[in-house]
Amino acid sequence: MITLKEAEILKDVHSDIRGELFIEALKMEKEGQKVLKLNTGNPGSFGFGMPDSIKNALVSNIDKSVPYCDYRGMLQAREAICRFHNEGGIKKLTPDDIFITNGVSEGVSMLTTAFINPGDEVLLPTPCYPLWSNCVKIAGGVPVYYKCDEEKDWNPSVGDIESKITSKTKAVLIINPNNPTGALYSEDIVKEIVEVAEKNNLVIFSDEIYDRLLYDGKVFTSTGKFAKEDTVVVTTNGLSKSHSVCGFRCGWMAISGNEKAKAGLINGIMKIATMRLCSNAIMQLAIPEALSDMEYPHSLTQPGGRLYQQRKAVKEALAKAKHISAVTNMGAFYMFAKVDFKGKEVTDDRKFCMDLLHSKKILVMPGSCFNYETPDHFRIVMLPEEDIIGEAIEKIDDFFDEYINK
Ligand SMILES: Cc1ncc(COP(=O)(O)O)c(C=O)c1O
Structure with missing residues (x-):
């Protein structure tokens, strides 16, 4: 044997x-x-129910989700995602730049597989939600950790990021608001990280899955808003946390920036997206309604x-x-x-x-x-x-x- x-x-x-x-x-x-x-950060297992906006959208549209759908996701869902990020300040984004995935988890796995070559370095925060380090490793890449400073409300140290850039660095990840620290980063620091990435030709990954869960009147600004039109930013987001539907597996990637610069990355992701046919179709039916229902996450944090x-x-x-x-x-x-x-x-x-x-x-x-x-x-x-x-x-x-x- x-x-x-x-x-x-x-x-x-x-x-x-x-x-x-x-x-x-x-x-x-x-x-x-x-x-x-x-x-785990799994609201449903602690009795958080899904909002009616999602339940109603699912019940009335269920028959439309029977076939495989577009490998990038249903058009009306991608249009809603596009509007959401355009309103959040991300420039140059069209529905073709959106990939709907079985949670952000699948998206990150697709992204790193599509983009990273053996030995490529990716700058990740420490502490870091482990999905990112694991996916970088599985793709053959090397996670290089930059410090988030507890003394500064867990904001990233931009100096540490700069000091860790080498000729092998391909991307820098920002997780904002952060898991595990719960930090909402200062806008100035996010701007500085974007500038450092632009100066060094790095792609920016911005995991924003907690962007609608904010306290004490705080306001979130998407990283992509600070980037130049041509800078490639991959923004990941989804409904797991904002709408307490982790089990429905509904996330996405929005890839903004210069068409030529991002073409290879999109091509790589397309290869993987087509291989797995499509992401869970039924949940995509609820994306437009969920993204118009900000009352649900807002009511939880007030x-x-x-x-x-x-x-x-x-x-x-x-x-x-x-x-x-x-x-x-x-x-x-x-x-x-x-x-x-x-x-x-x-x-x-x-x-x-x-x-x-x-x-x-x-x-x-x-x-x-x-x-x-x-x-x-x-x-x-x-x-x-x-x-x-x-x-x-x-x-x-x-x-x-x-x-x-x-
Ligand atoms: C920072 C962060 N990114 C991504 C995910 C994965 O979320 P999803 O349910 O969309 O796969 C989580 C889940 O806890 C998370 O905390």
């Missing part, structure tokens, strides 16, 4: 969010223990809205915590919390998360899952109801009290 091995290229690929800690949590649940699983109240509960619990602190998120529904170990040497953040899971039955993801080097951070997912998430923060703080004094 031969022993099958995974492909070499996968050796550094980690799907930690559904990895060892998650598997242990499932095992504990199977044994009858109740675990609060805070590993005082009285679920996300607002849950974030408030986390802030209140953190204010009382002795060992954990976090920069308040201005977007999305995450905070990247720092643990003060009071001088105790801690070198393994996966271990303290595993110990926390066993002790308090709460599953969180350690910073190293997000390619964050210092082992003293973990991500808080703020999706449970306010009393549950507030209590969870208290329990986590109690755990660290016991851990440090052990």
Whole structure:
């Protein structure tokens, strides 16, 4: 019998969010223990229902989604996406520049496969949502991490980005608002990153999936708005988070910039898009309605809205915590919390998360899952109801009290 091995290229690929800690949590649940699983940003699993705008569009149009559709996506959906980004300030975008994908996840995989050659470097933030690092690696590329600075509300360090550009650098990624930090970047910093990319002929990837989930009156500006007309910017976005429909797998890529410059990239993506025929057609029927329904995400993040109240509960619990602190998120529904170990040497953040899971039955993801080097951070997912998430923060703080004094 031969022993099958995974492909070499996968050796550094980690799907930690559904990895060892998650598997242990499932095992504990199977044994009858109740675990609060805070590993994924999946609103539907915490009782967030889809908006009526989406439900109605699906019910009344379902028959139209039976056949395969255009490999780039249904025209009326791409037109709606195009309008959305044009209104957001992205220039020179037509429906032909839009690819609808099975979530942003599939889009990123298509993008990196279509564009990256072995050894190409891509600048990614640290901490970073792992999809991007994994896709770069699978395409044979090399993720090079630039620092986001906790002291500066987790804004990227432009100096660090510049210092890491080499002759092999092909692209720079901005995730704004950010997962795992919840940061909404300063416009000046985004402008500076765009300038650096333009000076060095880099393609810009801008993951904006949390752009409609903002707090405290903050306003989002799409990276593409700051780019020159000819600069190639690949903006990724979707409905998973803004409209709580992760399971429907609905995302897209909008590729703006000079026609000639982006032609090869679009051609590569087209090859992959045609190979997989089309993305889930039924959800595309709801894109125009969803993009005209900004009331849904807005209502969640305003005082009285679920996300607002849950974030408030986390802030209140953190204010009382002795060992954990976090920069308040201005977007999305995450905070990247720092643990003060009071001088105790801690070198393994996966271990303290595993110990926390066993002790308090709460599953969180350690910073190293997000390619964050210092082992003293973990991500808080703020999706449970306010009393549950507030209590969870208290329990986590109690755990660290016991851990440090052990
Ligand atoms: C920053 C970021 N990008 C992309 C995704 C993937 O989203 P989708 O459901 O559209 O595949 C996520 C999911 O958590 C995310 O946090």
